[in-house]
Amino acid sequence: MLVLCWRAGHYTSIHDHNGSYSSIRVLSGEMHETLYCYDRERGLCEDFSRHWSPGHVTVADIPDIHRIGNREDSGADLVTLHCYSPPFDVINTYQLGSREIGELRPEDPREIGSVETGN
Numbered sequence: 001m002l003v004l005c006w007r008a009g010h011y012t013s014i015h016d017h018n019g020s021y022s023s024i025r026v027l028s029g030e031m032h033e034t035l036y037c038y039d040r041e042r043g044l045c046e047d048f049s050r051h052w053s054p055g056h057v058t059v060a061d062i063p064d065i066h067r068i069g070n071r072e073d074s075g076a077d078l079v080t081l082h083c084y085s086p087p088f089d090v091i092n093t094y095q096l097g098s099r100e101i102g103e104l105r106p107e108d109p110r111e112i113g114s115v116e117t118g119n
Contacts, residue, residue: 003027006078011069014044014094015104020084022060026052029070029078033058036065036094043099065094 006029014036024031031052036044044065052058060066070078093102 002082004080006070008070008074009072014067015091016063016065018088018091020088022084025057025081026054027079028054029076032071033066033068043097044094
């Protein structure tokens, strides 16, 4: 279980949860989520985006490739609660338009909740 606090413009990298189910509850602010699909020939492609308001809960199925964060123009901080089952020791990371799949471990200096700015 994680509680994450996000400043405007902060996002995760594009990732999945490597076989774990997840749920995210928005505690305050508005969460922006972009979902992606992976095609073996074309690589990673953007599927669609959505916004989640305080009190909303979203769940991630397996597989679920996404990127979440706080839009640059939000004007407010974002606080989210994350639950994972089973716990994971590595997540898969992706780059838009690429067929490469990377790995990120919690002990990695980049950290799972690493901050990327922009959309």
